[in-house]
Amino acid sequence: MAEENDEPDAGEDGEAAEGEAKSKPDIKKLALFIGLPAIILILALVAGGLFLFGGGGEDEEAALAEAEAEEQALAEAGPEIHTFEIEEPLVVQITGSGNARPILTLSVSFEYTDPAVEPALQAGMQRILDQYQGFLRELTPDDIAGSAGQHRLRLELLRRTNLAIAPAEIDRVLLTEILITQS
Template sequence: MLIAGAAALVIVGGGGTAAFIFLKPKPDAAHADKAHGAKKKKGKDDKAKDDKGKAGGAQVREGPDGVLFYTMPDVVVNMQTADGRPTFLKLKLTLELPDQETVDALDPNMPRLQDMFQTFLRELRPEDLSGSQGSYQLRMEILRRVNLVIAPSKANAVLIEEMLIN
């Protein structure tokens, strides 16, 4: 009985979501053209302002003492478990970088960094990350691997903004 109620709730919720997405009114074509005509054209200076703070899908902001904080896109991996049940790790990482040149070295290497994160993190077990020692070891290992990828540039530190194991 409980399962049937849960299934009905999922079906009704899914139907409501589909109706909301597919049945919402489309914007009027004349209204859309008017809105696009109102936008000013971007020049080189405007583009530079828009790009500041963004680097390959990542956010860059200034920190104290002239360092830059480079917030990476979230990383989600499936982890190893002894009993074989699916366990996921979600990480939000920020790299502390000494200068803009290091930020520039990260962007073209983003596919390598993503690959490194996936291959390394998939081999971890949830118990590897338990406690402050697990977080510290994870931080140091990621820093070592990031510095290998972006050499001769070098990141100062890896900051874990969010770590979720589910």
């Protein structure tokens, strides 16, 4: 009987050994699946907190003050922009579809950096208006529609103005009013 008792004891020891072996990997798995994500989450929260609320306030303020000083220096050192406005709006009957003859009312001003351009603009105003009248009469409302149409109109008016006052040149044409009415 002693042998019989030994066998069950050996079996019980084997089961106990297997139970201990099973519990050790379970603890490791538990640590991996719960502990590791918890550590990663804590590190992410700490990094996010430092990113949002962390130091660097003095550096940011100094950089902002330096950027403002540079911008002001550029504004002071930059060329002075002069503006010349055509006093009366241009009123032109443009090409329409069918019997409709839309009327375009256009107010234009010019920007330039060279002060010698203003006398050239005043002297060449008749040539400029003549160039504009011929060009504007051929436009259709679809040619002016949208931002792309207005950009093309500005470019063409800039080109025609610079041709009329050559060798002087303006930098920009500003369209201060564009109105199309159906008659």
